[in-house]
Amino acid sequence: AQKVTQAQTEISVVEKEDVTLDCVYETRDTTYYLFWYKQPPSGELVFLIRRNSFDEQNEISGRYSWNFQKSTSSFNFTITASQVVDSAVYFCALGAAGNKLTFGGGTRVLVKP
Amino acid sequence: DTEVTQTPKHLVMGMTNKKSLKCEQHMGHRAMYWYKQKAKKPPELMFVYSYEKLSINESVPSRFSPECPNSSLLNLHLHALQPEDSALYLCASSQGLAGGTDTQYFGPGTRLTVL
Numbered sequence: 001a002q003k004v005t006q007a008q009t010e011i012s013v014v015e016k017e018d019v020t021l022d023c024v025y026e027t028r029d030t031t032y033y034l035f036w037y038k039q040p041p042s043g044e045l046v047f048l049i050r051r052n053s054f055d056e057q058n059e060i061s062g063r064y065s066w067n068f069q070k071s072t073s074s075f076n077f078t079i080t081a082s083q084v085v086d087s088a089v090y091f092c093a094l095g096a097a098g099n100k101l102t103f104g105g106g107t108r109v110l111v112k113p
Numbered sequence: 114d115t116e117v118t119q120t121p122k123h124l125v126m127g128m129t130n131k132k133s134l135k136c137e138q139h140m141g142h143r144a145m146y147w148y149k150q151k152a153k154k155p156p157e158l159m160f161v162y163s164y165e166k167l168s169i170n171e172s173v174p175s176r177f178s179p180e181c182p183n184s185s186l187l188n189l190h191l192h193a194l195q196p197e198d199s200a201l202y203l204c205a206s207s208q209g210l211a212g213g214t215d216t217q218y219f220g221p222g223t224r225l226t227v228l
Contacts, residue, residue, distance in 0.1 A: 002213075033213065035216065043222040043224070044203075044221040044222060045156070045205075046219075047218060091155055094213070095212065095213020095214050096212075096213050100158050100212070101217060102213070103155035104155065105154075105155060106153075
C-alpha cells in the first residue's frame with residue numbers, strides 16, 4: 001500500500017520569507033514517481049514537478065526547489081522569497097505502475113503581504 | 114499546450130435533476146480521469162478511462178455514470194444525486210497508460226452543489 005504524509009496542514013509566512021513543505025511517503029515499489037501540485041483558490045491543480053525514484057538529484061526551478069532523500073523517504077519542497085501569488089494548497093503525490101496516484105493531505109500556504 | 118477544459122464551471126442541481134459534466138483535452142493523451150474533491154481534502158479518484166475504455170471504477174455509486182465518446186472527450190452524467198455529492202469535480206488526462214507514473218494534467222474543475 002502507498003501512503004503520503006504532509007504533516008503541516010497550514011503554514012503562514014510574510015512575503016519574501018522562505019517556506020519549506022514536508023512530504024514523507026511509504027511504498028514497497030522500487031520504481032515509483034513523486035509529484036507536487038499547486039491548487040490555488042480557483043481550484044485547478046497545477047503540475048509543478050515529477051521525479052522518479054532513481055533520480056535523487058535536487059532540482060531548482062526559479063524560486064522553487066525540491067529535495068529528494070530516498071534514505072528518509074522524503075520529497076520536500078521549498079519556495080524561496082515567497083510571494084502573495086504563492087498562496088495555495090500544495091499536494092505531494094506518489095505513483096507507481098499499476099497503482100493510482102496517492103495524494104497527501106495537502107498543505108495550505110498563506111503568504112501575507 | 115497542457116490544457117484540459119471543463120464545463121460548466123459551476124452547477125447547481127436538485128436531487129431529481131439529470132445533468133452532465135464535460136471534459137476535453139487536445140494533447141493526444143490516452144488516459145482520462147474523474148476525481149471528486151471535498152473541501153480541505155485531496156482529490157479522490159472516481160473513474161479512469163484508458164484508450165476510451167473504462168479501466169477503473171473506484172466503487173462509485175451508479176448515480177454517477179461516466180462516458181468517453183472519443184479520445185478527447187470525457188463526460189460524467191449525474192442523476193438523482195444527494196447533497197453529500199456536492200464537491201469540486203476534477204478531470205485529468207495523462208499521456209501514457211492509466212496509472213500513477215505519468216504526469217496527470219488537471220482541468221479547472223466543476224463546482225457542483227446539490228440542493
